[in-house]
Amino acid sequence: MSKLFYMGVGVDVAFQEKRAWIMGAVAILGYAVYLAVVLARSGGGVPLAEVAYIAPLLWTVGGAIAVSIALNIAVAIASPGEADAKDQRDKEIARLGDYTGQSFLVIAAVAALALAMAEADYFWISNAIYLGFVLSAVLGSAVKLAAYRRGFQSW
Amino acid sequence: MVKPTGITNRIRVLRFERAEMTQADLAERIGVTRQTVIAIEKGRYSPSLETAFRIARVFAVPLEQVFQYSDEEGTAP
Numbered sequence: 001m002s003k004l005f006y007m008g009v010g011v012d013v014a015f016q017e018k019r020a021w022i023m024g025a026v027a028i029l030g031y032a033v034y035l036a037v038v039l040a041r042s043g044g045g046v047p048l049a050e051v052a053y054i055a056p057l058l059w060t061v062g063g064a065i066a067v068s069i070a071l072n073i074a075v076a077i078a079s080p081g082e083a084d085a086k087d088q089r090d091k092e093i094a095r096l097g098d099y100t101g102q103s104f105l106v107i108a109a110v111a112a113l114a115l116a117m118a119e120a121d122y123f124w125i126s127n128a129i130y131l132g133f134v135l136s137a138v139l140g141s142a143v144k145l146a147a148y149r150r151g152f153q154s155w
Numbered sequence: 156m157v158k159p160t161g162i163t164n165r166i167r168v169l170r171f172e173r174a175e176m177t178q179a180d181l182a183e184r185i186g187v188t189r190q191t192v193i194a195i196e197k198g199r200y201s202p203s204l205e206t207a208f209r210i211a212r213v214f215a216v217p218l219e220q221v222f223q224y225s226d227e228e229g230t231a232p
Contacts, residue, residue: 014190087187089200148190151199153160 015075015082016090017148020097022071024141030064031134049121057130093147101140108132161225166196169214169221185209 037056042048076083086094111128170176178196182189185206194200195210202210211218 012190012193014188017190082188085188087191088203088206089187089191089194151194151197153201 014090014148015079015085016094017145018075019072020141020144020148022068022075024138024145026064026068026071027134027137027141030060030067031131033063034060034130049123051123053123053126057126061130089152093144093152096147096152097140097144100143101136101138104132104136104139108136160198160201162201162222163198163225164195164222166192166210166221169216173214181210181213184213 034056037060038048038051038053041051041053041056108129108131111132112125115125115128166181170178170181178192179189182192185192186209187202187206191200191202195202195206207218207222211221214221
């Protein structure tokens with residue numbers, strides 16, 4: 001566990017590992033803000049499906065992209081020598097993380113399909129897809145971080 | 156769960172014998188990041204055959220003097 005949570009002495013974090021941290025953290029934060037806004041709007045007795053969710057959704061997605069770019073630039077400035085360094089191990093770990101994270105995109109697509117067929121409100125269809133994107137990013141980041149910290153064998 | 160590997164290596168010893176070559180030096184010469192050299196040294200990552208041969212070339216030794224494989228698959232010797 002200490003390996004996973006950076007409690008060891010002389011911890012050395014690869015540039016792509018920092019990027020995985022940023023992606024996971026920003027995805028969670030963006031979705032948390034979105035949830036807080038939507039739940040607050042339904043607080044006054046408005047049914048969830050009737051809440052104006054589109055603007056918060058677009059703003060949190062746009063905000064997450066902007067924050068993520070800003071943090072990536074900040075990390076690159078902090079360690080210019082390693083900026084955007086990517087080797088064979090980084091690529092293999094990225095592939096593993098993206099591949100694993102993709103499972104949630106498929107689940108979200110199937111859920112959205114089922115909701116559309118059941119003629120559910122647009123709110124639920126949009127939110128199923130949005131949640132799928134968030135979970136995909138979070139799972140992908142978690143798998144990458146675990147691979148960086150605990151080890152990774154490509155065979 | 157991380158799959159156990161039967162591969163061990165002597166990179167730390169070889170670096171020591173080459174006047175304490177730093178991990179950064181080795182990383183630069185074989186074209187990977189310093190963190191990947193650390194992961195390889197600790198057995199947390201098995202490099203490709205290409206990278207393995209590059210490491211051996213840096214130390215000017217045969218591949219078997221850098222990497223060893225245990226008799227029993229999946230167990231550290």
